[in-house]
Amino acid sequence: MINNKSRRDFIKKSALTVAGISVGTAAFPTIDVKGTIIGTNDKVRMGIIGVGNRGTQLLQALTQVPDFKLTALCDLYQPYLTRKKESVDPRYLVPRGRPVPAMGENFGSDIALYNDYRKMLEDKNMDAVCIATALLANIALEVKQRVEWDPVKERFANSNAANELLHYKYRKPWKL
Secondary structure, three states, rough: OOOOOOHHHHHHHHHHHHHHHHHHHHOOEEEEOOOEEEOOOOOOEEEEEOOHHHHHHHHHHHHHOOOEEEEEEOOHHHHHHOOOHHHOOEEEEEOOOOOOOOOOOOOOOEEEEEHHHHHHHOOOOOEEEOOOOOOHHHHHHHHHHOOOOOOOOOEEEOOOOHHHOOOOOOOOOOOO
């Protein structure tokens, strides 16, 4: 089912929802799992699932937010998880216009690293989780099969059905 909503509509409605929730809950204190009352001056402790290209871009943006505190990273691919760009397979650095962003950040030793999102979700040291899934993962779920991406040809190597989904009308570039 294709939803013809624009990204702008989505962002507007998301902002209104967040504003409504914020105003509606301002009178009630938030209490974390340890029973501590979280005030407006506390940082949001967040973990990020998927720290490849899209996740790294989100991570770079979030680290600019003063009330953000990174507590955990989760990824199946070890070079992304350990933030070592020199260890990334060169095939993933090839696609035109979408290189893997710079990595090598030093977040300190108190960041938990996970290769299983379920274990990360058990971590009680987080207030929120950001899930940075790629379009490719969503397509794999849609065709209900394991798909192999060829970064040089920018196509799925083993699924014509998945390749068809790359060319839907909704795949036009976003316009702000």
